Amino acid sequence: MIFKDNRFKYVVYSKKHIKIANKRLSALGNVTGKEILDIGTGVGYLPYMANKKGAFASALDMEIPLYKICTNDLNVPVIYHEIMPKIPLPFEENSFDIITSYQACFHKKYAWDDSDWIWFITNILSLLREKGVFVIQINKPGNLQIAAKKFKHKVSGTTWTFPK
């Protein structure tokens, strides 16, 4: 993790964030050989650490210059895309074993209602392979709580898990 631009070194050289990424990863089980997509990845700590553990992890985020520099530096492949209500994500069906999203806040700009969440989770589940799982960590779930009733799921603290 050599960062050439000193302005950003404190963002990337954060042991705290690496520790958080490792904790999140260990909750996902053995990720070796798994195809992972991290939505709203930011710096890209989670896919970076996942790849160190033998996963094939990539990310999706909006094209934000700081994050772009960080993910490039960490060699995390990123698809640039703004998640919008009822717009499908730019991936084929059955592409991933695990899809994650930690504090991504993509639902806030357009104040998603339960139908937006149902649409989104349905789209996400279609991108997962057999036995795949979608894990979303969200501090204020809002209408996700209503939408979740339509799907198999479990909640642990602020983390919601949706198996395919």
Ligand SMILES: C[S@@+](CC[C@H](N)C(=O)[O-])C[C@H]1O[C@@H](n2cnc3c(N)ncnc32)[C@H](O)[C@@H]1O
């Ligand atoms: C608080 S950061 C979380 C970063 C990282 N997941 C973590 O836990 O450290 C929120 C991230 O979500 C992304 N994001 C917010 N709205 C989004 C949207 N509509 N589509 C895609 N990414 C979005 C932001 O660009 C940012 O990278």
